[in-house]
Amino acid sequence: MAKQSGIIPLQGTIGNITFYKTKSGHLAREKTSVNANRIATDPAFIRTRENGAEFGRAGKASKVLRTAFRAMLLNIGDSYMASRLTREMVKVIQADATNARGLRNVIDGEAELLKGFEFNNNSRLTGALYAPFITAIDRVAGTLKVDIPPFVPVNMVAAPMGATHFKVQAAGAEIDFEVETFVNGNTASAELPIDATPTAVMALTVNVTANSTKPLFLALGVEFYQHVNGTMYGLKNGTYNALALVDISGM
DNA sequence: CTTGTATTCAAAGGTGGGCG
DNA sequence: CGCCCACCTTTGAATACAAG
Numbered sequence: 003m004a005k006q007s008g009i010i011p012l013q014g015t016i017g018n019i020t021f022y023k024t025k026s027g028h029l030a031r032e033k034t035s036v037n038a039n040r041i042a043t044d045p046a047f048i049r050t051r052e053n054g055a056e057f058g059r060a061g062k063a064s065k066v067l068r069t070a071f072r073a074m075l076l077n078i079g080d081s082y083m084a085s086r087l088t089r090e091m092v093k094v095i096q097a098d099a100t101n102a103r104g105l106r107n108v109i110d111g112e113a114e115l116l117k118g119f120e121f122n123n124n125s126r127l128t129g130a131l132y133a134p135f136i137t138a139i140d141r142v143a144g145t146l147k148v149d150i151p152p153f154v155p156v157n158m159v160a161a162p163m164g165a166t167h168f169k170v171q172a173a174g175a176e177i178d179f180e181v182e183t184f185v186n187g188n189t190a191s192a193e194l195p196i197d198a199t200p201t202a203v204m205a206l207t208v209n210v211t212a213n214s215t216k217p218l219f220l221a222l223g224v225e226f227y228q229h230v231n232g233t234m235y236g237l238k239n240g241t242y243n244a245l246a247l248v249d250i251s252g253m
Numbered sequence: 254c255t256t257g258t259a260t261t262c263a264a265a266g267g268t269g270g271g272c273g
Numbered sequence: 274c275g276c277c278c279a280c281c282t283t284t285g286a287a288t289a290c291a292a293g
Contacts, residue, residue, distance in 0.1 A: 053257045054291035060256085061292035068293090084293060085254045092256055 052104030060091035063108045063179045067091075067219065070175035070184040071121070071245070074223055077236060078122045078243050086123065090116055108179040113217040113252035120246045121221070125162075127246035131170070131224045133158040137249035139220060144212035146174035146220040148248065150204040155196045162242040165226040167193040167234065173221045173245075174208030185210045193227055193234055220249040 064087045068075060075083075091108065094115050098106035120126045133153035139146050150170065159168055171190035178184065187208040194201060210218065223245030226237040237243070 048259095050258045050260095050290070056291090057256055058291045058293095064255095065293055088255050088293075096256095 055104050056095050056106055057092060059107055060095050061088050062182065063094075064088040064091045066177055066179060066182050066184060067116075067175075070177055070186045070219070071173055071221055073186075073188060074171060074173050074221065074245050075121060077225060078223075078245055083121055083123070087116075087119065087121075090119055109217070109253065113219075114250045116219070116247050117250045118247065120244070121223075122241075122244050125242045125244045127222060127224065127244040127248075130160050130242070130244040131158065131222075132160065135222065135248070137220055137222075139218050139249055139251040141218065141251055142213055144176075144210045144214060146172070146208045146210065146218060146249070148172045148204070148206045148220065148222050150201075150206075152200045152203055154198055154200050155194060156198050159196055159224070161196050162226060162237065164228055165196060165237055165242070166229040167195055167227040169193050169225045169227065170204060170206070171223050171225065171245075172206035172208055173223070174210055175219045175221075176210035176214050176216050177219060178216050185214075190225075193229075195229075215253065217253060218251040219247055221245055222248045 064084060068084065068087065094108055094111040094113055095106050097112035097115060098108075098110040100110040101107065120128075133150055135148050135150040137146075137148050155168065161168060169190050169192070171188060173186065173188035175184050175186040187210060189206050189208055191201075191204050191206070206222075208220070223243065225243045228235045228237055
């Protein structure tokens with residue numbers, strides 16, 4: 003057993019030696035001998051493979067959901083978003099009480115658990131748009147709606163430095179996680195000045211397939227702009243733009 | 254970076270035997 | 274009786290993997 007007594011408490015792996023920390027100090031040892039083939043075939047790893055299958059399914063579901071909202075996500079920066087969404091997706095799959103472990107999926111899980119998911123951890127919707135809103139999902143008509151009563155932007159919108167205008171946008175998606183396809187749509191308000199003028203009533207409606215049997219997701223977001231010499235510029239690669247899932251209708 | 258799991262290694266903690 | 278070494282059990286931690 004190698005002990006590290008030097009002044010550099012390494013952590014991680016260099017070549018075949020792994021450095022790590024325990025309560026008894028920093029230690030070093032060789033890597034273990036478990037290899038990929040072993041995990042793929044050894045009966046002892048059945049649990050691991052089951053978990054891997056579900057985790058892989060969560061990753062795929064996460065991808066489909068992100069693709070469905072891709073148009074809105076282009077302007078939103080958060081490098082860990084995919085990871086965070088996958089984490090939540092694992093929870094959704096684990097909520098599936100219908101199938102045996104290893105076979106659990108999103109459809110039989112609780113897609114509603116994703117409600118409130120923030121696509122941008124740097125700028126959360128709950129911290130950017132304080133105006134109250136009402137959501138509604140009409141599965142029969144295939145409409146996803148957000149209604150926002152009039153509000154005073156300067157009071158209810160937390161704008162970053164330099165922003166002069168903002169836009170509220172809504173996106174809806176009907177997602178088929180099994181074949182990895184989706185139907186989506188989005189709509190947005192005009193670019194409104196961030197001043198003391200109350201807004202008009204906003205009624206943002208997105209249409210997807212009527213009488214759908216797939217889970218429906220509704221996202222609401224805010225984008226910030228800078229008005230310079232008659233042109234509207236998006237604010238700094240979307241660090242401050244927010245988007246969150248505000249309503250979900252599972253099955 | 255995200256999750257859960259089997260496996261393995263080594264340290265740490267506990268116990269028993271042998272010897273002085 | 275006391276001390277020390279050897280062995281056994283327990284515990285903690287790291288690794289690999291799955292798909293982006």
